[in-house]
Amino acid sequence: MNAFWQAVGFLTRFPVPKRAQTLEGWNGSPKYYPLVGLLLGLAVWLAGSLFAWLFGHASLPLVAVFIVAFWIYATGALHLDGWMDLADGLGSQRGRERALEIMKDSRVGAMGVVAAIVLILLKVAAVQQLAAAGGLASLAAVPAMARAALLAAIRFFPYIQQNGLGSGLRGGVTPAVLLVNGLLALAASFGIAGWQGVIAFAAVLLAGWLFGLYLVRRLGGFTGDVYGALIEGAETLALLVLLVLMDGRLL
Template sequence: MKAFLAALMFMTRIPLPQVNISKNQWHKSARYFSLVGLVIGGVLYLASLTLQQFFPATITSFFVVLLWIWITGGLHIDGWMDLTDGFGSNKSREQILEIMKDSRVGAMGVIAAICLIGGKWIAVYELLQHENAIILLLSPIIARFLLINAIRFFPYRNQGGIGEGLRANLSWLAIFLNFLFILALSYYLIGMNGFILLFFTAIFSGLLVVTIFKKLGMLTGDCYGALVEWSESVSLFIALAIWGLM
């Protein structure tokens, strides 16, 4: 339970009672990231249903995206901006890592954040228009499931660092149980389209991870955050494409 609370406290800004979390419990928290996604997705889904009773889809989608940013504290957007600043510089591996470590945000990071937030706003609006708000529940779960796969199968920047501890405690069984959970939930909520959504989101997210790995030879905390934002956004647009084809 404390490992789950550690994951919830780290990945969200949901008010929680203060709990003493040991280093070992924190290292075990990654196996619960998908459940954190369920909490975030549940809040977004319920908020969208409630807000639609009072506002048009444009305003509702705007508030939902704001809530999305608030509930994560902008944690992943920060990683997304740092990554795009680094890769947008078109410099060497060492220089990219230095740029990503810099607390200042460059032009590429600002542009990337605007595109990301604007893209989410448009996608959420279209989903609400087509009465597919349920994707708001699935998107954060899928993104965090793909995150734990990246943590498990790609090396972290610092040996013995915080990411390395998470990786060491992600067993094959934990990955498999997370996979069964998201597969069952996706099928329950949207049928076979859930499998299609998960498959194509994994493909596009995998391309991002491989691109980063080829350039840097490892992943960093910023890469993890960027992956979450990318996966969430991609899943929204893939969902729209699925229903568009149907």
Template sequence: MLNSFRLALSFLTILPVYKKMASTEELARSVSYYPLIGLLLGLLSAGINFMLHRLGLTMAADVLAIVTMIVLTGGLHLDGLMDTADGLLSGKNRERKLEIMKDSRVGAMGVLAVSIVLLLKMAFLYELTFDLKVTTLVLAPVAGRWAMVYAITRFPYARAGGGLGNVLKQAGPMQIIVASVTLVVTCISLFGLQGFVIIGAILVAAMMITGTINKCLGGMTGDTYGATGELIEIWSIFVILMGQQTGIL
């Protein structure tokens, strides 16, 4: 259990806490802990925001909270978002889309996608009250990484042959169960019974996003896992903002 957690932490962040060569089984088991890694990242990000807010910063505190997350993850998921946008929005056939996504160069669609996502994250966070902002920063990365586990366990791998994404496909029901428990416990702890509304919104969005990607590519890839996580993060923030504006939260 501890080794699987350390492996997940090492894989999803820049922290080198697992230096051994991991087996296929270990990589698959580590998927269970993706939302827990998201929780740790969220707590750090929220902590940064809290401290800077106490110093009198507002928008700067929000931006630095987001930057903290990007630095700790090495921009891994944003890179996946850019590659996915370049491929899916290219207008090409399935095979060509996968080729474009594999290209290390970033195209115009990728730049636009990452710019829009970051701008929306900052705007949505800025509009939240301070208390909701802190709890949202904790929940969003948990939701994003749960969605990654959902994508890994729900859909086939799109590319022929091997690859890390194909290895992760060996994760199964136990991984999504553990990941879902982490999401539910976190959401209910932070938002009470209203958290079930947020969970429902996250589930619907995850189904729609991954279903659309699967339809376009015939499966998922490592890049689309990262893109799914980023999109669900921003969706979670938006849902909580709408809950604030309508008085539900």
């Protein structure tokens, strides 16, 4: 079970047993990422339902802000940090080596701040409109979609930091692990959000693949920051696709 608790402790702020607070099982932890994403999504949905009950339907903008704030807190802003670092590196318009150096810098630049603001605004607006359309429960599937896309990225795209946290993860993502977790995320997407969820999941996988191809060409592969950025971007895309579908524009 250490691998599972490693996944929980790394991807969320959820409490884990003290005996699991080591690196034992770390390389095998990715196989639990989508499951942890599903647990996170359920927590976000339950928190959102509580906020909606407290503030009422007339205060959906406030409810959406609280939901996204809880979402960020529950992940320790880990993925948001990667999103900002990647934005700083790519936004610098520098060569590969310099872009990677910028991404490693603990300081956040203007591009990172702007990227974070835009992403948070998109999430808040999408959550608000989903809640207004009666689709608040669909939030439960979104984190699992994003972390399934992360598994695919770990499996198919190179990791370029030899001593980074993600350097040993690829070996734990076998074809069987990828298949089982893909089916888990697909089942969660359909079970929670119906065909809209399936389409959103497919969009996330396609976008993640294109994103990976671009990053390999631009940076040579993935880093821990890129993994975090992938999760943030995938979650935001899933929310936007669900919103469009539930609004009836494509179906």
